Amino acid sequence: MEGKLVGVHKVTVKLADGRLETYYYAWRGKGAPRMKSKPGTKAFTQEYVRLTRDRQAAAVTGTIGSLIDDFRKTPGYQSLSPSTRRDYERQFGAIRLEFETFSVKHIEARGSRKVFLDWRDTMSEAPRSADMHIALLSRLFAWAKDKEIILRNPLERVERLHDGTRRDIIWTDAQINKVLTEAAPHIRSVAMIALWTMQRQADILTMPTLAFDGQRVMIKQGKTGARVRVVAAPDILPVLRKAKEIQQQRVLVNSFGQNWTSSGFRSSWRKEMARLGVKGVTFHDLRGTAITFAYANLDRSHDEKIKLISEISGHTQDDAESIIRKHYLAGQEVVDAIGRGTKKE
Incomplete structure (x- = not known):
């Protein structure tokens, strides 16, 4: 290397x-x-x-390097969360090392797809990272195609090397009941908000108390920038109202009454799950579990359910439907588990 x-x-x-x-x-x-x-x-x-990022000279016009420079200036890129941009910057750095002077006209040429996929395959020992790099390059090309800088994106419909999706995994009724009845209050509150809003960990932990208007919660999703309004279920109203009454900056805080840090939460969650003996599932898997719960309870047509769930959760409709198709039969079991857990508090 x-x-x-x-x-x-x-x-x-x-x-x-x-x-x-x-x-x-x-x-x-x-x-x-x-x-x-x-x-x-x-x-x-x-x-x-990292060391050379800010030292780079302007890229030669008409190259992948110049495409990256122009893409980074777009409002869409600038509106990404700081953590997402940091990840993209690292990946763009690796792309620049390999393709900085690669001509734009050669992106369209026959055989370019193989060039890019061969490069991805050099990172096959870390398949998830390889997929992330090629996905970002494909996103760059899609933007260039939309701007008519190139006429085709050679990286459309690329098969992933990494098959580490967890959409096939949901929490069992026993695991949910365990957390909602026996977990420490500050951990239980986070789990409940996650289940009833279907949001990502970062969006939940940073949710400001002002986002709750007494009936709904307004959430800006850090990954997509989308803003969604979620009706506050009766089960989480006590958590939301308490945060408002004591004027907390954020809805969820740690055991010391302080705002969570991402590393602090991960550590606390891991220790609490070990104490409770909850294994084989992650915090992220609560989203798939919540989707199953929502589908089982919505009184709508199948297509309407999928559309509503994807709008709130941030999943694509295809991902939401994939989760439902795998776990709908377990849905009522999950609903019952959540209900039993919250009623015992």
């Missing part, structure tokens, strides 16, 4: 005790930062991208 990082400067020095030591710098010259990661590793590449 070291050889692919154009510009890395390697220096071998003799130490006072006679040993030879090799140092790596992000570039040659005065002021170049020394790299601390082990050469040839993924961390080494990521460190190089």
Whole structure:
């Protein structure tokens, strides 16, 4: 991997005790930062991208590098959450290393798809990361096609290397009942909000108390930027009203009454699930469970149910329907579990 990082400067020095030591710098010259990661590793590449990101010169017009520059200036890209942009910047860094000067006209050429997929396959030891890189490149090309910069996107309908979706996994009635009756109050509140709103972890933990108007909760989804209004179910009204009464900044807080941090919550959740003996499911799996619950209770046609669920949860309609088709038979069991758990408080 070291050889692919154009510009890395390697220096071998003799130490006072006679040993030879090799140092790596992000570039040659005065002021170049020394790299601390082990050469040839993924961390080494990521460190190089981070150090050189702000030093990059303007890309040559008519290249993938210039497409990236223009795409990063779009309102859609700028409106992404900071964490999403950080992930994209790291991936764009790797794409630039390989395709910075790749001509736009060659994107459309026959055989370009194989070039890009061959590059993805060099990362096959980390299939999820490989898929994320190629998906971002495809998104870049889709934007360029929409702007008529290119006439075709060679990365449409690319089959993924990673098959780690968890949409096939939902919580059992026993697991839900365990958390809703025996978990620590600050953990139980988060689980209840997740089940009754179908939102992502980050959106739930950062939900401001002002988002609750007494009947509904207004949520801005960090991943998509979409704003949704969710009716506050009776089961979560006590949590929402208490936060409003004591004027908390956010609806959900930790055991010290402080705002959750993402790392703090993950650690607390992991420890509490271990204490309760809840295994095989994650916090994220609560979304699929909630979708099953919602489908079982909505008095609408199938298509209307899927549309409403996807609008609130942030899933695509195809993903929502996939979850329903796999778990509808278990839906009533989940509903009963939630009901039993909340009634025992």
